[in-house]
Amino acid sequence: MEFFGRQNELARLGRWYSAAERGGGSPGQCLIIRGRRRVGKSRLIDEFVRGLDAPSVFFTASNLSASQELQNFTQAVLGSDLPDAASFGTAPTSWDNALRMLAQLLPADRPSVVVIDELPYLTRHVEGFEGSLQTVWDRIMSRKPVLLLLVGSDLSIMQALNTYERPFYQRGNPVLIEPLTVADVQEMADLSPAQAIDARLVTGGMPRLCLQWPRGANLERFLEQALADPADPFITSGELAIGGEFPADTFAPQVLSAIASGERTFTSTLADIDVSRMTLSRSLTKLAEKGIVAAETPLSVKPSRETRYRITDSYLRFWLHLLQPVLGMVQRGRGDRAARRILAGWPAWRGRAVEPLVRESLARLVPDEGADWSDPDAAVEVGGYWTRSNDVEIDLVGADRAPIAKRIGYLGSVKWHETAPLARKDFAALAAVAARVPGATEETPLIGVSRARSELGPWSAVYSAQELVNAWR
Known part of the structure; x- marks a missing residue:
């Protein structure tokens, strides 16, 4: 399978490998790599390791008992290209013993790579694993030119690994692997900038789903292909994620479905599901810890408690709001009818779903040099601004810091219509409410963002799909 994108991530891994290669007093380097399932962590690391001229061992944990994991770890070391790997044939009697034996095998005169994938399984099932890893790292492994990659999909556990109370505190450097960028998606599927943004919203940048997008195809053609088979990963991945990634006490199916239509308040979400306020509060906290929900407040120079909740994975948001309601049609072999239903609701859904991507792009792009x-x-x-009554709602607020700014740099409006450019009425609507944003003045620049290329007109700056995609290059 062809490997696309990830040049920044590969370069970052390369820099840490070079640090181990250079040696020094304590040459060992450790990265704590986290990222949601399906985001391509393992493939990225495999691609990186295959490009090195270095001995390595790659172990992936499973949801097994400690003894079974130890047997699998032994086989991974025996099957590696580490010097003297055959000496690992004397089966270790414990995980502490196994880690010490591995550390002794690592060469002292050349760099090597050790990958422990799905680490959270080991921290759950192997008593004292983190303490053993810390001891072996401090006393043996860190003194050798090794790059140790600890990888996991449970974001909360991987973040906790590097907290003060845990044994491995400050031993590893945290790295977050994000989904593919919109520029990566454009390259993979040979799309126009506007089509690439559509594809990024629908797939969430998940590599497996991006690879299914036909080259040069629009959304209608993609749906025609994906909805023809009820077992297609585009259909099944959402259900598997909802059912398997989140603990039962998060009430993920109910809570995520309630906020999938857009940015929702606590009260409006509570009104849609049959749980208590305390249960919903705990659920949102846990889902935020796992990175699947973002709690956002208005960006201005004044603090605000008007929190809105948003699903961060645009594929999951698409699946819950547009695809889940038509799964019955797909199962009955009427993917064509399901596609028509999705396309009917697509413009309204896209108009809101594109805003987070626009904000991330502008944070990279603005201010323009010169x-x-x-x-x-x-x-x-870059954030947004709204009031409790929603009588003022501004798509884009550029500021010097968040969540409470000292200065407002610009306000902006996003109009993501299929072909219609920005109109003067869009500028007038934004100008009419701009002064109600705390910190904004009559001199605050107003910018516009449009799917279709638009004239500058009264705007301080105008950005199209092309500029948004280029921001990620």
Whole structure:
């Protein structure tokens, strides 16, 4: 399978490998790599390791007992290209013993790589694993030119690994693997900028789903192919994620379904599901810890408690709001009818779902170098602004910091219509409410973002799909 994108991630891994290769007093380097399932962590690391001229061992844990995991670890070391790997044939009697034996095998005169994938399984099932790893790392492994990669999909566990109370505190450097960027998706599927943004929203940037997108195809053609088979990963991945990634006490199916239509308040979410306030509060906290829900507040110079909740995975948001309701049609072999239903609701869904991607893109893009309208120090964070009654709702707020700014750099409007460019009425609507954003003034620049290329007109700056995609290059 062809490997696309990830040049920044490969370069980062390469820098840490070079640090181990250079040696020094304590040459060993450790990365704690986290990222949601399906995001391509293992494939990225495999691609990186295969490109090295270095001995390595790659072990992937499973949801097995400690003794079974130990047997699998032994086989992984025996099957590796580490020097003297055959000496591992004397089966270790414990995980502590296994880690010490592995550390002794690592060469002292050349760099090597050790990968322990799905680490959270070991921390759950192997008593004292983190303490053993810390001891072996401090006393043996870190003194050798090794790059140790600890990888896991449970974001909360992987983050906790590096907290003060845990044995491995400050031994590893945290790395978050994000989904593929919109620029990666464009390259993979040979799409126009606007089509690439559509594909990124629908697939969530998950590599397996991105690879299914026909080259040069629009959404309608993609759905025609994906909805023809009820077993297609595009259909099944959402259900598997909802049912398997989140603990039962998060009430993930109910809570995520309730907020899938857009950005929802606590009260409106509570009204849609049959759980108590305390249960919903705990659920949202856990889902936020796992990175699947974002709790956002209005960005301005004044604090606000008007929190809205958003699903961070746009594929899951698409699946819950547009695909899940038509699964029955797909199962009955009427993918064509399901596609028509999805396409009917697509423009309204996309208009809201594109806003987080626009904000992330502008955070990379603005201020323009040499632009006379922007303050380089007042536009490094991008959010939105709204009031409790929603009588004021502004898509884009650029500021010097978040969540409470000192200065507002610009306000903006996103109009993501299929072909219609920005209109003067869009500027007038934004200008009419701009002064109600705390920190904004009559001189605050107003910018526009449109799917279709638009004229500058009264705007301080205008951005199209092309500029948004280029921001990720």
